[in-house]
Amino acid sequence: MTMLRTAPSTRGRKSTGVRGRPLLRTSYEQDLTLANTGAKRRGVVALVIASFVVPFLLADDLLQVLALGMISAVGAIGLNLVTGYAGQVSLGHAFFIGVGAYTGAVLGGDPDGAMLGYGLPMWIWLPAAGVVAAVAGLIVGPLAVRLRGLYLAIVTLGLVFLGDHIFREARDITGGPGVGRRGAELELFGIDFASIEPISGLTRGQAQFFLALVFLIIFAILGRNIARSGVGRAFGAVRDRDVAAAVIGVDLTKYKVMAFAMSSFFAGVTGALYYAVIGVFEPGAFSLLLSIQYLAMVLIGGVATISGSIMGALFIALLPRISQFIAHYVPDGLLTVFQLEAILYGLLIMGFLIFEPRGLFGIWTRIRNYWKGWPFSY
Amino acid sequence: MTTFLQSVLNGFAQGSIYALLALGYVMIYKATHVISFAQPALMVCGGLFGYHATSEWGLSFWPALIVAVLMGAVLGMLVERLALRPMVGKPVFTLAIITIGVDIVLRILANRYMGPDPRSVPYPSGSQRLEFWGLSISQQRLGLIVVTAVTVAALALFFRYAKTGLAMRATALNQETALAQGIRVGTMFALAWAIAGGLAAIAGTFVAATGAGMEQNTWIIALKALPAIIIGGLDSIPGAVIGGLAVGLVESITAVFQPDVAPWLGNNFALVAPYALMFLVLLVKPYGLFGTKEVERV
């Protein structure tokens, strides 16, 4: 399927090859590690340190936005696995996120609340949400074997509508439209991450930020592991040329289904955690719009890159703030500031894709390569 | 029995709207292989053009419809030129997301124009209905069915006999090869969007002439065309029509009978029935009823 086949990974790599500065490796292990150059290693370390400093510099509301952004980054990584790596465009991500959210809410929800809740601890409900969503993915996967491209996309979209119907009707679980329910209890190692009281000196925003950060780091590594292993390669093969992939021994059905299941697992844990942080949510949350938002994260961040997914998710999370910020500098005349904000949201997504179709990751590689090649240009 | 026939008739009439909307998607798909998520906004704008022409310029329905179609076509072209042309050759899903951006922007502007009130376009015969065999249908719906039939016929002829039709499809299949044959790819895109904008305007104007008219939430109707185009096959004109009508029928029949026949499916199952039908069709035909199968050969 050529839908998402992007230009081969970009200017960057090309120029490395052409300009030829082969990085010396002395063993294959070294070649296979995550951060396989010194610069990358230093970069990662710097980034992690920075992430631990940030919470002490920002206000709580912004921290929560970032925390939610990091949590949705895991969902974006999941979508990138199925759509970016394996090339199966899914508009059904919202459904799997919903399945995860409700699984989490039921298992980890307040047993005395009005909705079904078992009050299980987080280390059970979080993975369980992933597993249940993955099972849903397993059921849907076989559709992907028969369908291609936009047909698959719209069919997965149908899933969102069917899911919406189920979520609306299963009122004991979801509360129904316009009513909603509470997410799971956010308590881990005896720390209540939802409490407004400071937790060992940390505000709620800070605590949630750290929770999200750790969550993201774990799943980003898992995502990266999948991507760099034979599984990730097989995904790429299925995406680029499925007949050729089959002929070299890749079982198409198995890998398409696996891609859906893995992606749904990521979606499931994201859903459960995200809505536990949000607090109250209703079936309307898992609409086409949510699916599209995730697709936008993947496309804006960069198809088939883990770090791109993270950047894309943070960008989409911050986008309302960005448009809010800009809108307040435009004098309102014809449009109210809110209409302006909403329009800017649309325009920024468009502008981004038009001017940098390779996504944030593309910008990043370009900057990196600029410095690599410095001071020589061609 | 009358209830059944009446619901078939209602579904048929509603299906005509979906068919028109589906045709818009198909036009864009045929030339670009993109699903345009901007169709809802184009429909809303088209309906508002019709509204403006009748209530502000004092035109009557039919001239207003023509004005709306022309303006819709121009709007479609503008969208293509400004937002999509710079992206020629980029992955189609990137383009699809861009159309979502377009949709957001246009809909906000339309809402700004509409304000809180529904806007309706008066149909010449008002709410008069035609009665026969114990069934009834509003004249406005009949008008819609006729207009749909004429439009479909015109488009089908265009694609059959005009070389532009073939050139449009060629463009979608492979832009470089199309360029090498001397096909003006940009013109094809613009044309497709213009037709899609015009079709959306017809649908929009009729929607605005129905019931409470066009309001801020009416855009959702356009999403019903998505299962329709999949059922019919993304690139097929007859497919769009049959898909649209099928969705209308299934929806109407389910709405009437499901609460009694299959209450366990839950409230308002009619809303998702088109998607259920879509799943069924795809299980048998992965490219919809009339879609072109993608060639895979090594």
Place this chain on the structure above:
Amino acid sequence: MSEPVVSVRGVELAFSGVKALQGVDFDVFDNELFAVIGPNGAGKTSIFNVLSGVYRPQQGSVEFAGSDIRGMRPHQIANLGMARTFQNIELFENLDVVDNLMLGRHAHLGYGWAAAVAWFGKAKRAEVANRRRVEEIIDFLEIEGYRQLPVGMLPYGIQKRIELGRALAMEPKLLLLDEPVAGMNGEETEDMARFILDIRNELRIPMILVEHDMGLVMDLADRVMAMDFGKPVATGTPHEVQSHPDVIRAYLGPVDEATLAEVQGELA
């Protein structure tokens, strides 16, 4: 001779009206280089597609490595040890050379999704071991310089070589080559010929070769099968096939007896 590696009997394949293959029979033996020739549309690629499970013939049997593979799915056949290259290059353009070759080793990785997710331990060890094998192939095909480049941007000739490499990485029991030297100049053709010979002599993999370059076929093949309109018209040593009147007709079009004799004479 020993047991055939692959044996095709009475294969018939038709696509709505077009009879692509009719009554195709042949065997390929151990360490043999078997060539298939024929005009365009004769059905050569279709034979490959039948062998590798992309097409399912309506009639006939295909036996490979001791099992009946008719009706098996492509990846199952691949895992039995059949590898091929394609007439139109079918590489994974977005992936780099190493990844393309590693994909060739997919069946040999020997770890599942769980190990992949965990990475450390089994998966990592397997990756390193297989990477080593891939480096040997890189070495063999002399493509060291391109390792980390996405194959989409490499010159055509190199891509053809990488495709061969990917097939070799599968450690196949039978290798199918579809027009390996099409679009290559004399020098590149020689390079490719050398690799084919090396594969035959050093790796001892039996091969089926489809090629329009008669010089190459006649020089390299042990046996040749000529086809026309989906039917084998002659099978035998290159020399026998070359002078078969039906083969000459298939290649030159209708000829009168005199020219036929002349051509046969020239070839002899």
Place this chain on the structure above:
Amino acid sequence: MLTVKNLEVVYNDVILVLRGVSMTVPEGQIVALLGANGAGKTTLLRALSGLLDIHDGAITKGEVRLRDTPIQGFDAPKIVAAGLGQVLEGRRVFSEFTVEENLRVGGHTRRGGLAEGIEEVYELFPVLKERRKNTAGYLSGGEQQMLAMGRALVAQPEILLLDEPSLGLAPRIVAQIKDIIVQINERGTTVLLVEQNATMALSIAQHGYVMEHGKIVMDRPAAELLDDEDIRDFYLGRGDLATSYRDIKHYKRRKRWLS
């Protein structure tokens, strides 16, 4: 008459592929362009026919003139309208179209007589006529190549750029293609022929260029090139004297004789 002066082409803003190429394709001639894989032949053709920007390429220097009109700023449809047709490398048929639809698209710019144009192509390639209602994507490789060639002919271009038309064709069809090129040339079409099959190309061309690493390194009448020892060695493979492929020595390494 098509002239190229000092042309430079860059992909993705950084990869310099053509480094000052100059050549002339005189009216009514067949000119052959040879070169190893990756030399930049296809890139040159793209630059001539306005298809570079689709590949993120751009002309950064130099000039292309068609009958004294500089055309390097034109887009492809304009160039096609000016009478320059191209057969793209690698059988780019519209897979989902039938054979006939492909030919009709080929005649997009043709004024009138489309049916005759298609009929002429069917005469040249009778297989295509048999397969006229078949989906082009399912044709065999060679049949697709014929279709690509036929499609370009329907447009009746004044100048025809051919990018490896013999690729994957059986000897008999190669000979046929060769005849067709001569035929259309005799009818007044100027031809620029890119070929790996140098024997074929040089045997019908009046003039030949050899390209290497984005530069023209040889520019001679075709007959001279055909006699040139290096050319024979590199493009024609083992001439009559060469031994069988089986005897190729392993130590024989690829060498370039220039640059």
Place this chain on the structure above:
Amino acid sequence: RSGGDDESSAGPGITEEACPDAVNKDNGCIYLGVISDLTKGPFAPLAVPITDAQKAFWKKVNDDGGVGGYDVNIEKYIADAEYNPEIHNKKYQEMRNDILALGQTLGSSQTLAILEDMKADNVIGVPASWNSAWDFEDQIMQSGASYCFEAMNGVDWAVQERGVKDKVLAIHYPNDYGGDAAAGVEAAAKANNLDFTSVETATGQDNQAGAVAAVLKQKPDLLYITTGPAEMATILGGAAAQGWKGTVVGSSPTWNPALLKTEAAPALQAMYFQAGPWGPWGTDSPGHDAMRKALADVKSPSDGYTAGWVWEYPLLAALKSAADMDGGVTRENVVKAASELESVDYEGMLPDESFNKNGEPEKVAWRQSVISKVDPKAPTGVSITKEMAAGPTAEGFDYKEPCFALQG
């Protein structure tokens, strides 16, 4: 970030410094937040007028000299939450340190999404709905009868005045709004010995086929609708066109004057009545007068304005009484003042005693509402046909818990 950083002076959301563009330069400033549905959400057509009316309300308060030495600003912290609980929550987090109270929080699950934080922050809020659940929440200040009582009164009225004696059908959205009303209809149907059925319907004019079919099948005497205006018109118009005749009563959000320009207009005139918590825009009362004057620029009046305006009175009352307390206007005092209010001066738009938070809902909840009829001459297309009253069902209703439970 500014606004609430003067916590040293009077606490968050209140400053000694004058408001931006203050009317009374010497006054301090109280900041009220609004979290509404202003652009793309389903309630945007209603929420925009509501918000505009609330701006006008507080402008008038400022023009009259402010409250306890403060001007009130409701313009600076307005957020568009698109009717989405998640965004609602985010927007609240953004403004939580900057506001004294929420002048508007629109939507039930939306409000629930921030209720815990509001409680922790001592922030009270004015809902933009009439939900029975709010009668049971201390920090939510609701005006007028809930949908539930409104529906009981509507049914009781129809039984008395329109001769309904057989069958009542409730067509409603499945949410808090429709659910609350349907519960009221059911209670009233039971009390009046009517045959009751209910049908849930979805938003969107094109999704009303099932609702229309239900009407045609059941042929009810009374149809009680709780949807949006377009849906109501589609159902009523569709059923009427196919021969159904009966009485239709809709909750207040089912009406929009522009419906009189649609093809459903004749049917509406013949059959439709609106149950509402107070008199529409054109009603004659000092409060209505003040509102019309303050909103003189409005081109097409609607009862969204009326609602937005009325809802603010209790908040004004709470601010006033907090200003008289020890420590003056602070969040804590406002919460306390609100919970002790036993009446509010609605300037005649509602009876003063209609607002009473001081006691069990069973005792203090307001149960009276009005019925309006279509009146093309009235500014918003409807005028009162039955004055403020509670029907027998509402009067006798055992109100221990909300009619329609929002989640706990």
